[in-house]
Amino acid sequence: MSDPTPLRLHVPEPTGRPGRETDFSYLHVSKAGEVRRPPVDATPAATSELAWQLVRVLDDGGRAVGPWAPDADPALLKRGLAAMMKTRIFDARMLIAQRQKKMSFYMQCLGEEAIAVAHAFALAPGDMCFPTYRQQGLLLARGDVPMVEMICQLLSNERDPMKGRQLPVMYSYRRAGFFSISGNLATQFIQAVGWAMASAIKGDTRIASGWIGDGATAEADFHTALTFAHVYRAPVILNVVNNQWAISTFQAIAGGEATTFAARGVGCGIASLRVDGNDFLAVLAASRWAAERARRNLGPTLIEWVTYRAGAHSTSDDPSKYRPDDDAKRFPLGDPIARLKQHLLGLGAWSDAEHEATQAKLQAEVLAAQKEAERSGTLGDGRIPGPETMFEDVYEAMPPHLVDQRRQALSSLPRAGEG
Amino acid sequence: MNDTSALTPASSRSESGSGVPMTMIQALRSAIDVMLGRDPNVVVFGQDVGYFGGVFRVTEGLQAKYGKQRVFDAPINEGGIVGAAIGMGAYGLRPVIEIQFADYFYPASDQIVSEAARLRYRSAGDFTAPITMRMPCGGGIYGGQTHSQSPEALFTHVCGIRTVMPSNPYDAKGLLIASIENDDPVIFLEPKRLYNGPFDGHHERPVVSWARHPLGLVPEGHYTVPLESASVYRNGSDLTVLAYGTMVFVCEAAATETGIDAEIIDLRSLWPLDLGTLIASVKKTGRCVVVHEATRTSGFGAELAALVQEHCFYHLEVPIERVTGWDTPYPHAQEWAYFPGPDRVGAAFRRAMEP
Numbered sequence: 001m002s003d004p005t006p007l008r009l010h011v012p013e014p015t016g017r018p019g020r021e022t023d024f025s026y027l028h029v030s031k032a033g034e035v036r037r038p039p040v041d042a043t044p045a046a047t048s049e050l051a052w053q054l055v056r057v058l059d060d061g062g063r064a065v066g067p068w069a070p071d072a073d074p075a076l077l078k079r080g081l082a083a084m085m086k087t088r089i090f091d092a093r094m095l096i097a098q099r100q101k102k103m104s105f106y107m108q109c110l111g112e113e114a115i116a117v118a119h120a121f122a123l124a125p126g127d128m129c130f131p132t133y134r135q136q137g138l139l140l141a142r143g144d145v146p147m148v149e150m151i152c153q154l155l156s157n158e159r160d161p162m163k164g165r166q167l168p169v170m171y172s173y174r175r176a177g178f179f180s181i182s183g184n185l186a187t188q189f190i191q192a193v194g195w196a197m198a199s200a201i202k203g204d205t206r207i208a209s210g211w212i213g214d215g216a217t218a219e220a221d222f223h224t225a226l227t228f229a230h231v232y233r234a235p236v237i238l239n240v241v242n243n244q245w246a247i248s249t250f251q252a253i254a255g256g257e258a259t260t261f262a263a264r265g266v267g268c269g270i271a272s273l274r275v276d277g278n279d280f281l282a283v284l285a286a287s288r289w290a291a292e293r294a295r296r297n298l299g300p301t302l303i304e305w306v307t308y309r310a311g312a313h314s315t316s317d318d319p320s321k322y323r324p325d326d327d328a329k330r331f332p333l334g335d336p337i338a339r340l341k342q343h344l345l346g347l348g349a350w351s352d353a354e355h356e357a358t359q360a361k362l363q364a365e366v367l368a369a370q371k372e373a374e375r376s377g378t379l380g381d382g383r384i385p386g387p388e389t390m391f392e393d394v395y396e397a398m399p400p401h402l403v404d405q406r407r408q409a410l411s412s413l414p415r416a417g418e419g
Numbered sequence: 420m421n422d423t424s425a426l427t428p429a430s431s432r433s434e435s436g437s438g439v440p441m442t443m444i445q446a447l448r449s450a451i452d453v454m455l456g457r458d459p460n461v462v463v464f465g466q467d468v469g470y471f472g473g474v475f476r477v478t479e480g481l482q483a484k485y486g487k488q489r490v491f492d493a494p495i496n497e498g499g500i501v502g503a504a505i506g507m508g509a510y511g512l513r514p515v516i517e518i519q520f521a522d523y524f525y526p527a528s529d530q531i532v533s534e535a536a537r538l539r540y541r542s543a544g545d546f547t548a549p550i551t552m553r554m555p556c557g558g559g560i561y562g563g564q565t566h567s568q569s570p571e572a573l574f575t576h577v578c579g580i581r582t583v584m585p586s587n588p589y590d591a592k593g594l595l596i597a598s599i600e601n602d603d604p605v606i607f608l609e610p611k612r613l614y615n616g617p618f619d620g621h622h623e624r625p626v627v628s629w630a631r632h633p634l635g636l637v638p639e640g641h642y643t644v645p646l647e648s649a650s651v652y653r654n655g656s657d658l659t660v661l662a663y664g665t666m667v668f669v670c671e672a673a674a675t676e677t678g679i680d681a682e683i684i685d686l687r688s689l690w691p692l693d694l695g696t697l698i699a700s701v702k703k704t705g706r707c708v709v710v711h712e713a714t715r716t717s718g719f720g721a722e723l724a725a726l727v728q729e730h731c732f733y734h735l736e737v738p739i740e741r742v743t744g745w746d747t748p749y750p751h752a753q754e755w756a757y758f759p760g761p762d763r764v765g766a767a768f769r770r771a772m773e774p
Contacts, residue, residue, distance in 0.1 A: 172542035180542035194506025224499035399691035
């Protein structure tokens, strides 16, 4: 026997770092149109190889090809394009507002707009999303929540529907099927499954859609959600947005090296797809497939959306410290807005002039909403919900100790008097 | 706080004149049965609670009666049980979940502390978590360090949840119904040594059943014992005892054995708390002993002692005494050296009566 080799710990690394180009061959990108589309009533096991491929519809020329090409008329696609553009413009304006100290913090979804926007188009009224902090596209695509209201939340001002309690972007819109964002990662994934279980218990027709990032799949709640979704065949879509980065941590540290996040679903007995998240048509088609499975009581679907976080994690992050500056440009799946625009131009349903006019119109809309929101104050100018509101909603009815503490806070008395 | 008017005449003995004899297990089952029958949004799940009816048999027969859509088994995953319940609550259901032993809640900590407790607050009332989390707790059954814990202080420290612990079948049923009907998340701790009788700490004596105890008479239908209401379990004039769960009966035994006329307040709701009843009693007696089974340091007794000191300082004749479990893990073979029994409580009573 030879001498044993000393053991060595494997710590995954991205192929690229500042000053060294990323080798994106690790992504295993399928050709557009080449991945088969199983029937919606396929068994989970019959989706096994799809978890290792990449469902893509738009080819390099912007044509929709293959079995996943959805039935979507140009009017819907134009609405999708406009919603993605609106999301990007909204993010850009809010980043500036954060730099101007009008809000404490912001998180953009640059480069990932297709996922939330196209997914929203595949859901029905009454369905409930359990989002993370990068799915603002779900709200902006639907348009039933005024941007002014969203911006008041971001500004933590007197009209903030969250009464100043939550970090910017942690929206909650039950009426728009958008569950309260926690900020604690992964917790919402099992809650989405619970909501879906409740819908099934009640014989309802509504479904849930849970969201998580590649990094947070390492949390126990991710695996918990998969187990419960499988056990109870819950009507839920389990979305994993793999944007390659969790702050500075490459997705291999979350467990994505030499496997896929979609493969986790297959291992749990859940139908699973791995999809080009920058391809609006692929997102729409896969979301519809999963939604139909859920609505027909065929159980959950896990979808790994492969995309790239083109911006910083948040306004508190500087990605130039840990990844190459040109990564987003070199990412092989391109930009979702440019790709859908190219497709619509190819169909003859869109023009550069329309695109520019839409861009200008949306910029004006966002700016107008921001101005109106700022009339109710900003965190920077101190027009925020009063301190008395911080004692509300801890319990349904305020218990005596909080009544007492509120009185102390408002009168600045140091402590309760001798009773 | 000027809350002295709030002395709650909450001794539940007067309310329990009619009823049928039940153990605490039967009373808890009756509460869940009543609520499953009354409210189609109540669902029950947890480990072993379905077909089998739970390791303590609290849910026995309920799956057969209400079906698998309402009462079902869950995977061994406490975080998942609580997380799924939060999602169900967001949908509009009213889940009643069982954590098999309170010692096992820790994997669910994030879902309880960061999610259920703060959902109403962080969403400004857009979503709520009207869930009841049942957890058998406490020692005295040779459960060792993983089946004996009393983690109530870990919950009372968290704003947004309610922590409740009954000491008898009548209160157990009324408090559980009140908890299920409440729109806040409730931690419902069940002292498992009391499941089958009012255990007073004399482990060497034969087991006493609930059948001969007035609080073992439980109405079969719907009633509630209000949350945030303490009970004056035993009227007395010498000193005030603040206790809950198993310690109520240990303190009763200590009072009998020492001849000290202790007024025993059974807190029932630990937090939010019925402070008025506590204050009124301590002002009356001028002496206070705090007793719990959980470990001492940063235990709930520390909060109680601080509250009594803040509100009753000028009425206190002697320092406040604490009797608790030792600051060690709950041992197995040495259980009765750990358990704060009537001798330790009685000694504290005597110290508190020194002039």
